[in-house]
Amino acid sequence: MTRLSIVVLACISAAAITVINGIEHDSVCSGSECADSHHTVIKLVKRDDALARKIADEHDMEIRGEPFMDSHYFAYHKDNTGRRRKREVLQSLEAHPHVDAVHEQIPRRRVKRDYVVNDNERVVAEESSDRSRRASGSSIVDQGISKQRRQAGGGLEIPRLPFRDPLYNDQWYLVGNAVGGFDMNVRKAWLLGYAGRNVSISILDDGIQRDHPDLAANYDPLASTDINDHDDDPTPQNNGDNKHGTRCAGEVAAIANNNECGVGVAFKSKIGGVRMLDGAVSDSVEAASLSLNQNHIDIYSASWGPEDDGKTFDGPGPLAREAFYRGIKNGRGGKGNIFVWASGNGGSRQDSCSADGYTTSVYTLSISSATFDNHRPWYLEECPSSIATTYSSANINQPAIVTVDVPRGCTKMHTGTSASAPLAAGIIALALEANPALTWRDMQHLVLRTANPSPLLDNPGWSVNGVGRKISNKFGYGLMDGHELVKWAKDWRTVPEQHICTYEYKLAAPNPRPLTGRFQLNFTLEVNGCETGTPVLYLEHVQVHSTVRYGKRGDLKLTLFSPAGTRSVLLPPRPQDFNVNGFHKWPFLSVQMWGEDPRGTWVLMVESVTTNANLAGTFHDWTLLLYGTADPAHPSDKVHPPGPPPTGQSILGRMQQLTSQTEDAAPEAISIGDLRSVGDCHEECAAGCHESHSASACFKCKHLQQSLRNRAGFKCVTYCDDGFFKEDDSCKKCSPLCHTCTKAEVCSTCPGALLLIDVDHFAHWDHGQCVEKCPEGLVADYESNLIQARCVLKENFCGAGYFMLPNNGRCSNCDEACELCHGAGPIYCDKCAQGFGNRSVGYCRPCCSNGQKPIDDHCEDCSAAAIASFSHLSHSSPFWSFVWLLLAVSLVGLVIAAGYFFFRDERSRDGVEYTALPRYNAASGAINLDFSDDSDSEDEIMKTGQI
Known part of the structure; x- marks a missing residue:
């Protein structure tokens, strides 16, 4: 609902x-x-x-x-x-x-990531481009490669190259005419028969010229709409300013062999467009665009973002974040939509794509640019969230990207990272035709694994990560390779389930830490794979959420070091950024540790490059979020063995110890009935097995015993699979309502895009349940855990000791039993006040004094022994907690009823007046301290925020 x-x-x-x-x-x-x-x-x-x-x-x-x-x-x-x-x-x-x-x-201000040249520059550039093409001999190259067409199989139609489109030979990035003979290796994918069939791409931009002769046959109305004017026609205004979306669409899906312009990378794909940049852009406009027809559209391509001015930190709002989340959870029938994003054009202003919340989202593939001569273009932004690169322009003396134009005709001057993202979308469409079962995470794995760094290695800044892959803050993992991507995609098996481990740095006093002038501080975290739950042994995305205040934000530099020694500059200095507020809980992202083992020491280095000794600020916090899997995603991956079992040896551990002793020792006899081990047992077996190398043939398990999903018996595992939870030495099945769980009925993640209730107190006793919408009093959180959206308490604008009255928006005092609360009475305490406790029942009640008994005196045993005892009980038997709660509530009800009849005459007393508390406007997040309801003054004292 x-x-x-x-x-x-x-x-x-x-x-x-x-x-x-x-x-x-x-x-x-x-x-x-x-x-x-x-x-x-x-x-x-x-x-x-x-x-x-x-x-x-x-x-x-x-x-x-x-x-x-x-x-x-x-x-x-x-x-x-x-x-x-x-x-x-x-x-x-x-x-x-x-x-x-x-x-x-x-x-919100959103800008297209192209580079507009004037008419004089355009003439010079196109003449230069023509000279480059004529000297290249690309037709000869294509004629040679077309001989391979007879060798292709699978029943797919194989094109005859070169295509006869008039500008095809000018598409240097497709026909091997970048300097050194490089390109993005797309022709070999075409000659395998792949052209993007049955793949739908939507260009989120200023519209698409749907009747252009080089697009019309591939136009997809189900991937199109007009958010700006609220109709179904995405045709852009023909005013000279709205060519961008159509040009991006032509790169992807321009028709081949029709004597029009050039050829799209995925020339048989379906192409649509959303007109959403030609008007006021808001969180809701972005969300409506990103959520359009998510079960039909496979790929969304966006070549825009916040201002690339070197001084802006900005990203998606709450509705857009929800649209992203719905897309990866439910889109494409649960396989997840693929969001391709241009990394940004602020290089000349020393901007960084780390300050762009769209490119630092784990849901997007951030694509950078390389030039005709395989160098960094002047507009390129650096950041560790860029996953790969495609070609684009550099300057007027080098060729740019060929595509269609508005309302008709063609252009050879499409530029910027705007041109790079659609090329990536087209290459991804080829891979999706090769294997439609690929998930959004499969595609991220494939793109970075098949990217080719070789053409770009002459640029400075390359390094090698902990698993031997070359990485760059400029180019990600290298130039996208269409043939390799398709070849890997055909046989790719879906990656294991992704998990998240969160480590919060506890800042010692002084907290927050004062900052002055030029400084360098190192903050370290020890990581063991995961504190609880399924371990993360193979990294994917790594995020750092941090809050720093500083007199000039652009003088800050943040660098993250992994245990393997990989160095990611999360935020370089940005000289144009004079903001004095810093950043709050900003999600810096690195994909450069992909595949590494996260266990060990992580270091966040925070430094200032300022020359002003008087600049000051404060460092508040940082949290490390590790996304990844417990198992390798591909057989060729380096294996990271699981860590040692938990402290405290079980009987199975004792048995393993006995069977591993030397022959000279006298081992203790082990009785396994009449069974005899066949030898060569699986590494998880203890005391023998009846079938070699099988985890489901063990007599006993070394670590954990897990029941088989679809038949009788068990298998031995190091950790519980998804859908099971650990209890003692066994893995037991979760409720079918959970995706993963910590107890049979307590989910930790939910199926699809369901929300997880993550509030642990009596008023919301269904903690750990999966719901379609949050219950009253809770709000959806799509930001703090990107794997699982949660229902959490609303931010308390009233402050500690107060709660928001639901009807009139005023703040009211918490019950005396509560230090923090979200409603009236002890049942709505979020934290008990001093002298109160809630260990045995679900609400706060007074601690027992000397001689008092919890049941007889309706008090709480707050002694250390009782707290320790209940901690074990509450985790092992929630049923009894609920029983005690019902008894307590019944007794309280009897007392209240008796009190009502005894004290009902007291109602005639005069009421006591209290100082009025603020009034809250839930629509705007505003708290009004002026209690005159008819005020319309511009000088009203308001405090606003967003939930």
Whole structure:
């Protein structure tokens, strides 16, 4: 079940104070920078188009376009509504019983990542390009390679090369005419018969010229829409500014052998476009684009992002993060959508793609650029989240990318990382035709494993990671190779389940740590694979979430060192960035440790390169997030043996010790009935086996015994497989409602895009349950754990000791039993106050004094012995906790009933007046300290934030 919400693209007043939340802070406008937008988005409890229109009409609004993400609706005010009236509308909508939430949105600046040259430069460049092509002899190369067509099999249509399209020979990046004879090895993939059949790609941009003669036959209406004008036609405005999306589409899917322009990399794929950059861009506009038809679209290609100005930190908002999450969980029938992103064009301003939350997302493949002569283009941004590179332009004296143009015709001047991302999308489409079963993580593995660093090794900055792969902050793992990618894709087996291990650095006093002038600090974390649960032994993504305040953010440099010695510069200095706030919980990403064993010492080096001794700041925290698998993804991978078993030897460990003693010793007799071991047992067997090299043929297990999924018997394992949980020396099955679990009915991850309830107290006793939507009082968190979205408590704007009243938004005191709470009474405590405890029941009650007994006196035994005893009981028997809870609640109910009759006359007493507490606006996240409800002044004291 889902709910209807309304998102307003409105501006905060100049008097407002912005609270940064996560990864989107630099996009938030303030003061005169804010444009008062008329956009609104509504989300209902469940999808109901007629009801959405009715609710909007009741509030002088109208619904436009189709809903997105189940039940979100774009709405518009019917007239030029004033600020006060808009606030009233938002408050009324939030109170509506069919409205789930009201998210107030702010327009964001998003830029296309191309490089526009003037007309004089264009003529010079195209003449230079023509000279380069004529000197190359690419037709001869193609004629030679076409002789291989008879050798290709599989029943696929093999093209005859060269194609007759007039600009095909100008596509130097496809026909071996980069300096040194390099290209992206796509022709060999074509000659295997692959051209992107049955693969749908959507270009998220300023629209697509769907009737262009080089695109029309491949146009896919199901991968297209117009978010800006809320209709189905993505055709761009023909005003000279909206060519970008069409040009990107031509790179992917321009038709071959039709005498038009050049050839798309995946010339038989289906191509669509979303018009979303030709108007106000907001979190909701991005989310609607990213979530379009996720079961139909295979690949989304985006060649835009935050301002590449060298001074911006910005990324996706909460709705866009949810769209990404839904895409990788549910898209393509559960295999996950593939999001390809241009890494950025801010190189001339010394920008870094580490400050771009789209390229630092684990869900995207961030693609960099290389030039005609295999060097770094002037606009390239460096970061360790770039996974691979494709070709693009450099300057007016070198050739650029050939593609279609708006409204007709062709161009040979498409440039920037904007041109690189669509080439990558086309190459990926070839691999998906070769193996449609590939998941989004399979594709990341394949892209980095098949990338070719050789053409780019003359550039400085290359190093070798802990598993022997060459890595670069400029080019990722190298130049994408279409033939190798297809060849690996054909026989690729789905990678093991991804897990996450989180290590939070505990900062000793002083906390936060003061920073002054030029400095270098090293913070170390010891990692053992995972504190609990399935270990991560083979790394994939590595994230560092950190908060640092500093007088000039651009003087900060962050470097991460893995236990294998791999060095990733997470954030280089950015001279243009004079921001004085720093960054808050920013998710820096590195893919450079891929395949390494994470166990050992990690070091985060935080330093300043400033020359100003008076600059000051504070270091607050950092968290290391390790994404990866317990098993190798490919047979050729270096094996990382599991660590030693937990301390404390079990009987099975004792048996293994006995059987491994030398022959001179007198081993203790072991009785296994009448069975005799056949020898050469699996390494997990203890005391023999009845079949060699089989983990399911052991007499006893060395570590853990796990039941077989579909038949009787067991197998021996080092750790429990997904779908099982560890209990003593056995792995037991999780509930079918869980994907993984810590107890039979307590999930740790959920199937599909379900949300995990991650609040552990009585009022939400279904902790560890998987739900379609969060229960009342909880909100969805798509940021802190990218493998599993969770339902968590709303951020408490009232502060410690207070909670938000649900009806009027005022803050009220917590019960005396609570130090922290989210509702009235001891049952809603999040942390008990001093002198109270909740070890034996699910709510806080007074600790027992001398001589008192918990059952007789309705108190809590807060002694150390009782706490230790209950800690074991609560983990082993939640049933008895629940029984005690019911008894306690029943007794409390009797006491309250008796008290009601005895003290009912007390109601006539005069009430005691208390100082009014702030009023909270859940629609905007605002707390109003001025209690006059009719104020419409610009000087209202407001504090805003986003949930």
